[in-house]
Amino acid sequence: MDFDLIIIGGGIVGAAAAYRAGQLGARTLLCDRRDPGRATDAGAGILAPESSTRDGRLWYDFALDAVDYYAVLIEELAAVGVPDGELSQAYSRCSKLTVALDEDEAAALTEMEQEIYARQDERRPPAAECIRRISSTEARDVYYPLLADASAVLLQPLARRVDGRLMTAAIEHGLRSRGVQTVDADVSALLLEDGQVLGVRTAAGDEYTAGAVLIAGGAWSDAFGSQLDVQIPVAPQRGQIIHLQLPGQDSGAWSIVNGCSGYYQVPWPDGRVVVGATRETGSGFAPHATVVGVQEVLREALRLAPGLHHAAIHEIRVGLRPYTTDHLPLLGPIPGVKGVFLATGHGPTGLTLGPYSAKLVVEQALGQEIAWDLAPFSATRIIR
Numbered sequence: 001m002d003f004d005l006i007i008i009g010g011g012i013v014g015a016a017a018a019y020r021a022g023q024l025g026a027r028t029l030l031c032d033r034r035d036p037g038r039a040t041d042a043g044a045g046i047l048a049p050e051s052s053t054r055d056g057r058l059w060y061d062f063a064l065d066a067v068d069y070y071a072v073l074i075e076e077l078a079a080v081g082v083p084d085g086e087l088s089q090a091y092s093r094c095s096k097l098t099v100a101l102d103e104d105e106a107a108a109l110t111e112m113e114q115e116i117y118a119r120q121d122e123r124r125p126p127a128a129e130c131i132r133r134i135s136s137t138e139a140r141d142v143y144y145p146l147l148a149d150a151s152a153v154l155l156q157p158l159a160r161r162v163d164g165r166l167m168t169a170a171i172e173h174g175l176r177s178r179g180v181q182t183v184d185a186d187v188s189a190l191l192l193e194d195g196q197v198l199g200v201r202t203a204a205g206d207e208y209t210a211g212a213v214l215i216a217g218g219a220w221s222d223a224f225g226s227q228l229d230v231q232i233p234v235a236p237q238r239g240q241i242i243h244l245q246l247p248g249q250d251s252g253a254w255s256i257v258n259g260c261s262g263y264y265q266v267p268w269p270d271g272r273v274v275v276g277a278t279r280e281t282g283s284g285f286a287p288h289a290t291v292v293g294v295q296e297v298l299r300e301a302l303r304l305a306p307g308l309h310h311a312a313i314h315e316i317r318v319g320l321r322p323y324t325t326d327h328l329p330l331l332g333p334i335p336g337v338k339g340v341f342l343a344t345g346h347g348p349t350g351l352t353l354g355p356y357s358a359k360l361v362v363e364q365a366l367g368q369e370i371a372w373d374l375a376p377f378s379a380t381r382i383i384r
Contacts, residue, residue, distance in 0.1 A: 002209045003027045003364060006200055008187045008224075009216035011040035012164055015171040016073070017214055017358035022178025023076070026366055029208055030175070031200065033186040037287025039073050039218055040059075040164040042241055044266045044274050046256055048090035048096045048159035053115045054145055055087075055327050055349070058376055060119065063349070065372070066356035067160060067366060073171075073355055075356025082170050090166035096159035096256040097139055099150045099304065102190045105260035106151040112260075113154065116347035129158045143255040144267075146307025151324035159256055161266055171355075190340065191228055197339035210364045212339045216358065217345050219285070219320040221330075221344040228337050233382045234330060234345045238283035240293040242301070244311035263300040272307065275301035279348065281323060289316045323347050324382065331361050331377035341365045342379055 005021050007014050010032025018030040019235070047070065049063035075086055100106040116131055134143075135152040175182065186203040190213060199209035215221050220237035252269030266274040277292045294316065302309055322331065322344050330345035342362040346353050357377075363370045 002030045002199070003181075003213060004210060005029075005212050005362070006019065006031065006208055006210040007214045007216055007219060008200065009036065009221075009344075010168075011216065011218055011354070012168045012171070013039050013040075013177070013218070013346070013354040013358045014214075014216035015168050016355035017216055017362045018180045018182075019171050019178060020359045020362045021341060022180040022369065023361070024366055028178075028179060028180045029210070030182045030329065031185050031187050031202070032182070034184065034360065035220060037285070037318055037320040037323045039239070039319040039321045039350050040168055040319040040354075042239060043164045043251070043348075044241060044264060044276055045162040045164055045351045045375065046159070046258070046264060046266060047162055048156055048256065048258075050120070050125075050159075051096060051098055051116055051156045051258075053112050053378070054308055055150060056062065059328060059349075062356075063352055066353045069356040069359065077170055077174045079102070080174050082173045086166070086170050086173065089163065090170050091160065092161045093158065093160050094253075094256060095143060096156040096258065097143055097147075098154040098156070098258045098259045098260065099139070099147065099302065101148060101150055103151060107313065108260050109152050109154060110339065116154070131156045144257055144265075144305070145304035146273075147204065147257065148304060148306050155255075161256060161268070162351050163268070167351075169267065191225055192227070192337065193337065195338055197337060212341060214341045214343060214361060214365060216343045218344060218350075219322040221322060221342065223258070227335055228340065230334065230336070230379075232334075232342065232344075232379065233328070234322045234324055235281075235318035236285055236288065237347065238280035238293075238319055239277040239319050240280075240289050240312060241274060241298055241317050241319070242294065242297050243315040243317065244273045244275060244308060245299075245307075245314040246271040246273060246311050253323055257304060259304045259326040261300060263297070263304060265301065265305060273311065275308070277348075283320070285320060287318045287320055289318055292347055321347050321350065329353060329357055329377055331357055331362060332374045332379065335380050
């Protein structure tokens with residue numbers, strides 16, 4: 001047998017899975033065909049579950065642990081020689097504002113607050129981290145100078161942001177120290193016999209054997225469904241996101257901004273502000289920007305922050321998020337076939353949940369004890 005574990009897909013989930021497998025001493029192969037439109041490469045990277053109420057309590061509790069894992073992962077990558085400069089560009093701490101611009105949005109924010117404060121009381125964070133209301137003037141003067149006049153603003157003093165491309169590159173850097181093998185290849189089929197996976201075959205005809213296979217193919221994960229006699233319920237949801245440039249601005253210390261409308265802005269150093277994003281369910285595998293999508297993102301960006309009106313359009317990124325109908329990921333074994341595991345379906349929160357999801361599923365695949373019961377995320381809940 002060539003490997004203990006083969007991982008299909010090299011986005012942040014697949015890379016983190018390969019890193020954890022190598023860390024556990026497993027003989028590991030990571031296969032990636034580097035699809036255009038991979039969600040990892042386009043995501044905004046807002047890590048702030050404490051002020052999110054969109055996806056329910058299960059998602060929230062899991063996300064808290066997932067975001068905490070980033071600090072562990074960063075420390076481990078630094079210990080195996082990934083340069084500090086590379087890591088600091090990929091991941092950093094910041095604050096976050098949730099902004100209501102009119103009376104309707106302010107009413108919605110008031111409803112959100114009750115749940116946010118109840119969870120906060122339950123967790124009892126340090127006073128310096130407590131989420132609280134601030135004035136529109138303070139929000140603009142202290143945290144985000146481009147902001148519109150707001151009806152209500154909620155401040156989360158401690159949030160985090162991650163650049164998916166740079167973080168994945170940092171993890172790839174760390175793979176070398178763990179003895180993980182990688183190959184740029186299109187896995188065209190699983191090797192199966194008597195209900196057991198034996199490995200994979202690539203489109204070029206190469207075969208690799210393994211005791212287990214982890215499918216971390218993002219929106220493309222259902223490609224293996226017909227062979228496994230199931231429909232893996234994940235589909236592409238297009239997201240268009242625009243990187244703006246404000247020359248001469250020291251934007252690294254600015255807050256992330258979330259509008260109650262669902263649109264966001266993520267500042268990075270050197271005058272870069274990321275604004276987004278569309279959520280185009282039913283888009284198919286079409287990773288290109290559209291006129292109406294760009295118009296939507298820019299319209300909402302200027303509504304939230306009129307100070308962006310002179311910004312240059314630096315880059316437009318398009319990602320195909322792996323979308324599930326209940327907005328929860330698919331984690332764990334595929335029913336009916338021994339040795340095949342899933343880590344996909346994270347939707348728009350792949351950068352939040354991805355590395356921790358990967359860690360847990362790898363540990364499960366390799367027979368380790370895991371810190372979470374993954375049954376609520378099992379594919380059996382919605383698989384056909």
